[in-house]
Amino acid sequence: MSDLAERVTAALASVIDPEIRRPISELDMVESVSVDASGLASVAIRLTIVGCPAADRIERDVRAAVTGVPGVMGVDLAVGVMSPEQRQALTDRLRGGRARAMPFGPDSLTRVYAVTSGKGGVGKSTITANLAVALAARGLRVGLVDADVHGFSIPGLLGLAGARPTRVGEMILPPVAFGVKTVSIGMFLDPDRGQGPSSAVAWRGPMLHRTIQQFLTDVYFGDLDVLLLDLPPGTGDIAISVGQLLPNAEVIVVTTPQAAAAEVAVRSGALAAQTGQKVYGVIENMSGELFGTGGGARVAEALAAPLLGAVPVSVPLRVGGDEGSPVVVSRPEDPAATVIRDIAGAMASRPRNLSGLRLGVSPS
Numbered sequence: 001m002s003d004l005a006e007r008v009t010a011a012l013a014s015v016i017d018p019e020i021r022r023p024i025s026e027l028d029m030v031e032s033v034s035v036d037a038s039g040l041a042s043v044a045i046r047l048t049i050v051g052c053p054a055a056d057r058i059e060r061d062v063r064a065a066v067t068g069v070p071g072v073m074g075v076d077l078a079v080g081v082m083s084p085e086q087r088q089a090l091t092d093r094l095r096g097g098r099a100r101a102m103p104f105g106p107d108s109l110t111r112v113y114a115v116t117s118g119k120g121g122v123g124k125s126t127i128t129a130n131l132a133v134a135l136a137a138r139g140l141r142v143g144l145v146d147a148d149v150h151g152f153s154i155p156g157l158l159g160l161a162g163a164r165p166t167r168v169g170e171m172i173l174p175p176v177a178f179g180v181k182t183v184s185i186g187m188f189l190d191p192d193r194g195q196g197p198s199s200a201v202a203w204r205g206p207m208l209h210r211t212i213q214q215f216l217t218d219v220y221f222g223d224l225d226v227l228l229l230d231l232p233p234g235t236g237d238i239a240i241s242v243g244q245l246l247p248n249a250e251v252i253v254v255t256t257p258q259a260a261a262a263e264v265a266v267r268s269g270a271l272a273a274q275t276g277q278k279v280y281g282v283i284e285n286m287s288g289e290l291f292g293t294g295g296g297a298r299v300a301e302a303l304a305a306p307l308l309g310a311v312p313v314s315v316p317l318r319v320g321g322d323e324g325s326p327v328v329v330s331r332p333e334d335p336a337a338t339v340i341r342d343i344a345g346a347m348a349s350r351p352r353n354l355s356g357l358r359l360g361v362s363p364s
């Protein structure tokens with residue numbers, strides 16, 4: 001290969017597949033590169049699937065990268081598609097040669113947080129989405145699984161309403177918003193077959209268990225620093241499934257300040273202990289004049305866990321959710337955003353998960 005062709009190949013390493021988030025050169029997507037005497041670069045790339053939604057972007061980025069190499073006078077770009085065998089080889093490689101297995105078990109370095117609440121409407125999904133975005137804004141690699149079958153509010157909160165994951169073979173590539181790789185049961189419902197959020201409520205035990213397991217196994221998150229799960233409120237099947245599938249997950253309990261809410265929140269936090277999970281902490285939401293304060297502290301005390309913060313009632317937080325523009329990035333100075341960013345700061349400062357390497361030293 002000529003020097004110039006080598007430089008073109010090196011430049012292609014700067015083109016990142018926007019879904020898989022790795023350089024296309026690492027993904028076997030660069031088929032061939034040559035440069036003729038006149039400086040015309042002929043580049044052939046192959047996309048993972050036909051109709052790849054990222055195709056335009058990849059093409060544009062390839063052209064820009066190649067044109068930017070000094071000495072290149074023009075680009076002749078051929079775009080093809082991987083064969084099923086090539087695709088299989090790629091998905092095998094992305095999995096690190098492992099068989100289909102759940103990558104977030106006890107020996108993974110990813111910190112897994114399951115966010116739960118005693119009842120609906122306390123702002124659990126809003127807090128989870130903002131925490132995820134705040135963590136990603138700090139440079140962490142963040143995944144978010146919306147397992148709230150009664151709500152599916154995460155896609156809307158992140159501006160991903162209507163987004164669909166891309167499938168590469170049996171691998172599912174999650175849409176990314178605000179740096180957060182996001183997957184929701186809502187993304188797999190087929191409205192043409194009458195499936196929608198209301199029909200999903202009828203899903204019970206085994207099917208939900210399989211779905212969560214599939215999310216955790218088949219969705220390609222890559223190496224994550226943090227995985228957040230938005231659980232349905234209460235102590236239902238999903239919470240139990242997550243407890244079984246991810247005994248290493250730490251639980252975050254969201255509650256409002258009122259006594260009744262606090263009581264049920266304690267119950268959902270206590271479930272964590274039964275499945276061997278730890279409660280990382282409690283977040284009081286909608287704290288302040290309107291609803292009072294104290295629920296969070298009571299729940300924290302009952303669960304022997306810290307109160308991570310009290311998020312005040314905030315119009316920008318709600319509006320940001322309605323508009324799919326999380327307040328932690330759109331209005332970071334908002335008081336609710338500040339509290340959530342502080343909680344994310346504390347989470348981000350924890351080392352990677354070393355629960356597999358317990359030293360027998362209690363932190364308290």
Ligand SMILES: Nc1ncnc2c1ncn2[C@@H]1O[C@H](COP(=O)(O)OP(=O)(O)OP(=O)(O)O)[C@@H](O)[C@H]1O
Pocket residue numbers: 117119120121122123124125126127148150151152153232233285286287311312313314315317318319321322336
């Ligand atoms: N601190 C807050 N200030 C003002 N509005 C808030 C606050 N937190 C959440 N909300 C609003 O409360 C409503 C419920 O929030 P959200 O959907 O996040 O609750 P949830 O606990 O996840 O509910 P469910 O589990 O039933 O889906 C939303 O309209 C949201 O914008």
